[in-house]
Amino acid sequence: MNRKATIRRLIGYLKESQFLLLLACVTTIVANVLALYGPKLTGVAIDAIGGPGQVNFDKVLYYCVLMILFYVISSVLTYILQIILLQVSKKITHRMRRQVFEHLLELPVSYFDRNQTGDIVSKISYDIDTINTSLSSDILQLVTGVITVVGSLLMMLSIAPILVLVFVITVPITLVFARYRMIKVKPLFRRRSRKLGELNGFTEEMLSGNKTIKAYGQEDTIITKYDSRNEDASQAYYTADYEGSIMGPSVTSSTTSRFP
Numbered sequence: 001m002n003r004k005a006t007i008r009r010l011i012g013y014l015k016e017s018q019f020l021l022l023l024a025c026v027t028t029i030v031a032n033v034l035a036l037y038g039p040k041l042t043g044v045a046i047d048a049i050g051g052p053g054q055v056n057f058d059k060v061l062y063y064c065v066l067m068i069l070f071y072v073i074s075s076v077l078t079y080i081l082q083i084i085l086l087q088v089s090k091k092i093t094h095r096m097r098r099q100v101f102e103h104l105l106e107l108p109v110s111y112f113d114r115n116q117t118g119d120i121v122s123k124i125s126y127d128i129d130t131i132n133t134s135l136s137s138d139i140l141q142l143v144t145g146v147i148t149v150v151g152s153l154l155m156m157l158s159i160a161p162i163l164v165l166v167f168v169i170t171v172p173i174t175l176v177f178a179r180y181r182m183i184k185v186k187p188l189f190r191r192r193s194r195k196l197g198e199l200n201g202f203t204e205e206m207l208s209g210n211k212t213i214k215a216y217g218q219e220d221t222i223i224t225k226y227d228s229r230n231e232d233a234s235q236a237y238y239t240a241d242y243e244g245s246i247m248g249p250s251v252t253s254s255t256t257s258r259f260p
Contacts, residue, residue, distance in 0.1 A: 010131075013095065017088045024084045028143050031077035034070040036151040040159065041067040089135035096128050116201025126196060181246065188240040195233040202229050 014021060045063035048056045156163035206222050213222055
């Protein structure tokens with residue numbers, strides 16, 4: 001509801017792990033630079049193959065070994081980076097859950113009368129898990145994407161400046177497309193969260209009143225209502241995930257470059 005305030009609060013949580021985040025940034029930059037430099041080494045190795053009887057095997061072997069070494073180091077650094085981000089996200093989500101629980105203890109009874117227990121539980125679990133996923137993977141993808149774009153631009157300038165024309169066309173298209181998809185997908189994920197909260201709230205109430213439902217013989221009625229809410233939640237999940245999954249491949253395919 002308030003994007004700027006939310007970002008400021010997240011930054012406040014992230015400040016508690018400044019050293020790990022700095023280490024993650026350095027690891028990300030080094031890993032992606034090595035991965036981007038690999039295709040250039042491939043091109044140099046190919047250039048060393050002049051033709052029949054003109055192959056410089058020492059040079060080809062040297063650059064092939066160097067390329068493999070770069071890719072191996074990049075993979076190891078990426079693995080270490082995942083561990084660092086998981087540690088950071090675990091600390092932040094643990095603190096968030098503790099603060100939410102402490103805040104719930106201070107709320108008046110009227111709040112719980114106005115909100116379903118299942119919906120409250122959904123916010124504590126699902127919403128915080130969403131933040132956990134964003135911190136552990138989405139931030140990595142964002143930083144990787146920025147480094148890939150900048151690194152690809154530098155590589156193009158060093159190999160063939162004419163390739164920069166590719167950036168002039170693809171990058172603006174990618175930004176416009178990503179903006180368009182974000183505007184369209186964001187309400188779908190909000191609806192998905194709302195439907196999940198409604199389903200959890202209904203389920204919790206029906207389980208709590210299970211004896212009363214059986215006493216009045218309303219099992220079939222409750223099952224019908226549950227099926228309807230479950231169908232709405234499933235459809236909301238499917239629609240949001242389907243529309244959201246389109247952005248990743250589309251943006252990645254238009255910004256990823258290879259250098260022969």
